[in-house]
Amino acid sequence: MPIDTSRSLEFRHLRYFLALAEELHYGRAAQRLAISQPPLSVAIQQLEASVGARLFDRDSKxxxxxxxxxxxxxxxxxxxxxxxxxCALARDVQAGEVGRLRLGFVGSTLFNGLSAWLQAFQASHAKVEVVVVELNSQDQIDALLAEELDLGLVHTDRLPPALAAAPLYSEPFVACLPAQHPLAARASIPLAALSDQPFILFSRKGSPDYHARIVEICRRHGFYPRLQHEGRHWLSVVSLVAQGLGVSIVPAAFQRSGIQGAVFRPLAEAFEPSAVFAAWRRDAAGPLRERFLASAPAWPPPFSP
Incomplete structure (x- = not known):
């Protein structure tokens, strides 16, 4: 039988063929397929023409x-x-049930329930691979723009037009002091008491918005922080404080960091809190991202000293 190249093989033909191959009866196969017998006969003839071989013999027997x-x-x-x-895989990907999510995060989220969030999400989405990387806010913004991340957890909503953001949670700032510092004995710290202290701040390059906010907090209380060191990660800032190299103002989450030699005290004045935002590319499809964000816990968890 010559091959009919004018007809393409369709999945419909395969379903019809398999039904007839199992039933070996045109009437029963047509009934099973919920079609009449003539379209089934035509489809089998088209399939045989496409394949270039006779697939069934039909006679009085x-x-x-x-x-x-x-x-x-x-x-x-x-x-x-x-x-x-x-087809099932495509549906699962569209529904956010399968795929790979590249997630960036700032260090403070580690002490505000990120690990529990990831574990709960993975338990209910076993077919999703979540790849996490710690980056400061600016590095996450750069990675999102370069399409190297699907979602970022950042400390700012001042983003380029290509990125969108949604708030996740906020928490207070606290004073971070070396354990042996004279002010560490106080129950709370007036900000002015830090005016003559060497400061360790989050890097201006790593998070311009955060750096500027802390400087502005100090300026409103009559002084500019005397910058001694900068760190590109908050844990680096807390570690430098723990070693006695200066003081800092940090998000309250770092009270859970367990770094020996650093103590944390509430600030006597009320300030605009530290905030964490989810950020992503506006032009990127996001069923998996949306499913992950929908599973976010009630943040931040209460702090227990």
Whole structure:
């Protein structure tokens, strides 16, 4: 039988073929497929023309698979199953049930429930791979713009136009002091008491918005912080304080960091809190991102000294 190159093989043809191969009766196969018998006969003829081989023999004794049909049956079944698997995978990806999420985070979120969030999400989304990387806010913004991250947890909502943001939670700032510092004995710290102290701040390059906010907090209380050191990660800032190299103002989450030699005290004055935002590219499809954000816990968890 010559191959009819004018007709393409369709999945409909495979389903019809497999139904007839199992029933070996045109009437029963048509009933199973919820079609009439003539369209089934036409589809089988089209399939045989596309394949270039006779797949069924039909005579007074009934319908039988030819040797070519028996050989084709195995491949047809496997091909249809792969197609169905591919369709199911596409639906799962569109629904956010399957895929890979590249997540950036700032260090403070580690002490505000990020690990528990990730564990709970992975428990209910076993087919999703979440790849996490700690980056300061500016590095996350750069990675989002370069399409190297799908979602970032950052300390600012001042973003380039290509990025969108949504608030996750906020928490107070606290004073961070060396354990042996004279002010460490106080229950709370007036900000003016830090005016003559060497400051360790988060890097201006790593998070311009955060750096500027802390400087502005100090300026409103009559002084500019005497900058001694900068760190690109908050844990570096707290570690430098713990070593007696200066004082700092940090998000309250770092009270949970467990770094020996650093103590944390509330600030006597009320300030605008430290905030964490989710950030992503506006032009990026986001079913998986949206599903992950929808599973966010009630943040931040209460602090227990």
């Amino acid at each position: 009934g319908v039988r698979l030819t040797p070519a049909g028996a050989a084709f049956r195995t491949g047809a079944q496997a091909l249809l199953e792969r197609a169905e698997d591919a």
